[in-house]
Amino acid sequence: MMNNSVAVRVRGLRVRRGRTEVFDGLDVDIAAGAITGLLGPSGCGKTTLMRSIVGVQKVAGGTVTVLGHAAGSAALRRRVAYDTQAASVYADLTVRQNLRYFSRLIGAPASDIDRVLDAVGLRDQAGQIVGSLSGGQGSRVSLAVAMLGTPDLIVLDEPTVGLDPLLRAELWEVFRGVADTGATLLVSSHVMDEALRCDRLLLMRAGRLVADTTPAALLEETGAPDPDAAFLALIQREEAA
Amino acid sequence: MNGMRLAATAGRVLRQLSHDPRSIALMLVAPSLLVGLFAWLFSDNDGVFDRFGGPILALFPFVVMFLITSITTLRERRSGTLERLMTTPLGKADFILGYALAFGLMATLQAVVTVTFAVWVCGLEVAGEVWQLGLVAVVDALLGTALGLLASAFARTEFQAVQFMPVLVFPQIILGGLFMPRDQMPDVLHAISDWLPLSYAIDAVAAVAAGDDGWDLYRPLLIVVAFAVGSLVLASLTLRRRTP
Numbered sequence: 001m002m003n004n005s006v007a008v009r010v011r012g013l014r015v016r017r018g019r020t021e022v023f024d025g026l027d028v029d030i031a032a033g034a035i036t037g038l039l040g041p042s043g044c045g046k047t048t049l050m051r052s053i054v055g056v057q058k059v060a061g062g063t064v065t066v067l068g069h070a071a072g073s074a075a076l077r078r079r080v081a082y083d084t085q086a087a088s089v090y091a092d093l094t095v096r097q098n099l100r101y102f103s104r105l106i107g108a109p110a111s112d113i114d115r116v117l118d119a120v121g122l123r124d125q126a127g128q129i130v131g132s133l134s135g136g137q138g139s140r141v142s143l144a145v146a147m148l149g150t151p152d153l154i155v156l157d158e159p160t161v162g163l164d165p166l167l168r169a170e171l172w173e174v175f176r177g178v179a180d181t182g183a184t185l186l187v188s189s190h191v192m193d194e195a196l197r198c199d200r201l202l203l204m205r206a207g208r209l210v211a212d213t214t215p216a217a218l219l220e221e222t223g224a225p226d227p228d229a230a231f232l233a234l235i236q237r238e239e240a241a
Numbered sequence: 242m243n244g245m246r247l248a249a250t251a252g253r254v255l256r257q258l259s260h261d262p263r264s265i266a267l268m269l270v271a272p273s274l275l276v277g278l279f280a281w282l283f284s285d286n287d288g289v290f291d292r293f294g295g296p297i298l299a300l301f302p303f304v305v306m307f308l309i310t311s312i313t314t315l316r317e318r319r320s321g322t323l324e325r326l327m328t329t330p331l332g333k334a335d336f337i338l339g340y341a342l343a344f345g346l347m348a349t350l351q352a353v354v355t356v357t358f359a360v361w362v363c364g365l366e367v368a369g370e371v372w373q374l375g376l377v378a379v380v381d382a383l384l385g386t387a388l389g390l391l392a393s394a395f396a397r398t399e400f401q402a403v404q405f406m407p408v409l410v411f412p413q414i415i416l417g418g419l420f421m422p423r424d425q426m427p428d429v430l431h432a433i434s435d436w437l438p439l440s441y442a443i444d445a446v447a448a449v450a451a452g453d454d455g456w457d458l459y460r461p462l463l464i465v466v467a468f469a470v471g472s473l474v475l476a477s478l479t480l481r482r483r484t485p
Contacts, residue, residue: 016485017485018485056327056328056482058483081328083325084321084324084325088321090322091320093256093260097256101249104246105326106330129260
């Protein structure tokens with residue numbers, strides 16, 4: 001099911017930031033209706049790839065096709081949601097005011113606000129100023145914004161960074177629930193143990209795709225006991241080749 | 242352009258402000274305090290405040306709104322919220338005009354408070370109508386808002402944004418005709434001053450002070466409006482969905 005439909009197709013993507021070449025002809029496919037984990041050390045290009053997919057990255061060449069349209073085209077602005085690495089919400093508004101503003105921009109129904117508040121477990125904090133919340137709560141507000149209006153593709157840049165294990169587990173259940181409704185999720189992380197919760201894995205290193213696989217296949221193929229060791233094994237194998 | 246998203250953005254900016262009562266108080270009261278200080282300084286010199294009070298009234302709201310707008314929009318660029326907004330259906334013009342509308346409203350309030358204070362507390366006398374003085378102050382504050390929006394596009398940090406003040410605002414004050422009538426300036430400076438919007442703002446105030454009506458007042462005022470509109474158009478054109 002996942003193999004025959006592709007939500008995002010990246011071909012020959014070239015991105016330059018300053019003098020450094022982040023991507024020099026990157027090819028990636030992201031399966032529709034699944035959770036794809038984008039993993040790799042920080043600085044490997046995860047955020048740049050996500051920015052290219054949501055259409056805010058200036059690219060030097062190549063094509064990025066999202067849900068059949070060129071990335072960033074007007075047709076996608078209601079169907080694609082993006083949560084940046086830093087909680088991109090207004091710290092001087094309340095949780096509910098933030099959600100209300102973004103829901104009006106994308107034309108989501110008002111009932112959506114309570115739905116996403118429940119999904120991220122912030123119903124009790126709805127009236128609080130975001131700046132007065134803890135860092136973890138702040139990034140959950142940002143995540144809630146990304147879930148407004150039931151988008152077809154949700155791009156989350158390190159949504160669980162700095163959260164405690166219990167909360168992380170809860171959020172991954174939320175992601176699973178969203179994917180079960182048919183949405184495609186692209187979630188970046190540098191915590192390798194989160195890899196096991198994804199349907200598909202993209203492992204990146206220094207702007208190149210090291211592996212495009214599933215969690216089970218990754219462990220099986222490398223014979224490693226955990227994703228961390230598997231990632232190391234892949235890199236060693238590649239350097240030996 | 243989309244009216245609903247524009248209004249939502251303006252409402253959001255005002256809601257942010259409403260959580261910051263100290264900023265509102267500063268915005269509304271600071272220009273009045275400066276006008277009051279100016280009036281007090283010249284309280285023993287008859288007619289000086291009447292001569293400079295008007296131009297000062299045009300200047301302070303302009304400077305205050307320029308600073309506030311450029312810092313606020315820059316904060317949006319730097320916090321990641323602008324990047325997120327650029328992935329939503331919000332149009333670039335909706336974003337810029339939403340800010341202009343919200344701050345324009347604040348600018349209007351500020352101008353009303355400042356003109357009221359200058360006329361009824363400090364005893365500023367103009368030959369023209371008081372409401373015309375208010376109108377000029379509002380238009381000048383709008384110009385400050387529009388230029389601030391444009392300037393923030395060229396600043397990477399808050400530090401740079403504040404530095405635009407001396408670069409963009411001070412020359413306009415010096416060449417605007419406040420310190421020396423523009424027709425007495427060296428030719429080159431006079432020619433430059435013809436291209437600076439604040440020169441026309443000061444011309445408009447001078448017209449109200451002298452009791453000139455009609456074209457003498459509305460020509461410079463319309464030029465200021467044109468500069469403000471031009472800055473807003475430029476600001477939305479320089480806004481980019483894709484950034485490096």
